Amino acid sequence: MLVIIEDVLTAQELATARGWLADSIWSSGQITAGPQAALSKNNQQLPEDAPHLPALRQMVLNALNRNALFFTAALPLKILPPFFNRYTGASNVYGFHTDNAMRRQSDGNGYVRADVSATLFLSEPEEYEGGILTIADTFGDHGIKLKAGRMVVYPSSSIHEVSAVTSGERLACFMFLQSMVRDPGQRRLLYDMDMALLQLRQTVGDNAAVVHLTGTYHNLLRRWAES
Numbered sequence: 698m699l700v701i702i703e704d705v706l707t708a709q710e711l712a713t714a715r716g717w718l719a720d721s722i723w724s725s726g727q728i729t730a731g732p733q734a735a736l737s738k739n740n741q742q743l744p745e746d747a748p749h750l751p752a753l754r755q756m757v758l759n760a761l762n763r764n765a766l767f768f769t770a771a772l773p774l775k776i777l778p779p780f781f782n783r784y785t786g787a788s789n790v791y792g793f794h795t796d797n798a799m800r801r802q803s804d805g806n807g808y809v810r811a812d813v814s815a816t817l818f819l820s821e822p823e824e825y826e827g828g829i830l831t832i833a834d835t836f837g838d839h840g841i842k843l844k845a846g847r848m849v850v851y852p853s854s855s856i857h858e859v860s861a862v863t864s865g866e867r868l869a870c871f872m873f874l875q876s877m878v879r880d881p882g883q884r885r886l887l888y889d890m891d892m893a894l895l896q897l898r899q900t901v902g903d904n905a906a907v908v909h910l911t912g913t914y915h916n917l918l919r920r921w922a923e924s
Contacts, residue, residue, distance in 0.1 A: 698885040699832060699839055699851045700770040705760050705817055706846040714756060714819060715845075717749035718868055723783055726791070737792030740859070743781040745803065754778045757817065757870055769891045770850050771813045772877045772884060774923060778803050779817075779872040784828055784862040791859040793833075798853070800873050810875045811853040813884075817870040818843040825865030832857040852881045877922040887921075890914050 706714065723741035743750050757779045761767050777800055784790070799808040816830055822842045830841040830849065833856040841849050851857070853873060878884045891914060897907050 698770070698881060698888060699834070699841075699849065700766070700888070701841075701843065702764060702766050702770070702848045702850065704846055705764060705767070705848045706756070707760075708846075710756055710760065711819065711846045714753055714870075715868065717753055718743075718781065718783075718819070721747050721749060726782055726788070729780060737790075737794055737858075739788055739790050741783040741785075741788045750781070753781060753870075757872075767848070767850065770884075770888055771815070771874060772887070772918075772922070773813070773874045774877045775809045775875040777809050777811075777873045779870050781819075781868070781870050783866060783868055784825075784859060785866040789827075789863070790861040793831075793856055793858040795856050796853040796873060809873065810879070811873040812876040812879055812881075813850060813874050814853040814855075814857075815848055815850045815872050815874070816841075817848040817872075818845055819868040819870060820866060821845045825867045826863045827860050828862040828867035829860045830857060831860065854881070877924060878918070879923065880921070883917075883921045887914065887918060890917075 721743055724744040726738050726740040726742040728742055728744065743753075758776065761773075761776070796811050796814055798811055800811050801808055821844060828842065832839045832841065832849075832851050834852075843849065859867075876884060878887065890910070894907065894911055894914060897910070901907065
């Protein structure tokens with residue numbers, strides 16, 4: 698399931714994040730690449746000791762906490778601290794790969810299972826050429842290039858790539874999370890039901906049938922969720 702979420706960051710947050718990133722010193726993106734991904738990863742990433750990294754991470758997490766669509770699409774249980782990357786110049790591409798199933802927590806205390814991945818775009822699409830995020834699933838390949846402040850959420854099991862940035866600079870935030878509902882098919886059913894319930898409430902209100910279906914949604918979540 699691939700979900701686009703608009704306006705994750707406000708205009709002020711976006712301007713602040715871009716200002717901090719403009720003042721940052723970047724390292725090789727290899728610092729978070731697994732053995733397979735390292736063969737195709739050629740970009741830059743904020744290192745863990747970057748001065749603005751804690752504030753950038755908190756800004757993104759605060760934005761996600763207030764976003765209802767993100768919650769219903771991902772059903773997050775654990776979110777790894779977000780990472781920030783840059784594609785420009787000779788460090789400009791990340792070939793087809795799949796994200797590691799288990800990601801070490803930044804404090805070294807255990808792992809988070811990567812069920813869901815997300816990319817938050819921080820550059821406007823007209824600011825760079827190329828840099829398309831292509832996500833492959835059973836329905837084909839989906840090319841994603843969003844306005845700054847928008848996010849795409851997708852299963853971490855998906856094969857995906859970022860095509861070469863041939864001019865300009867592509868800034869983004871990416872993250873991995875463990876969902877309360879491990880199975881992507883079950884997450885999709887819950888998401889579809891929640892979206893349908895939202896439409897029903899807007900058109901017919903909370904009548905008896907809508908209340909009953911809402912109970913069914915939560916009972917399915919109880920059956921499938923881990924906590």
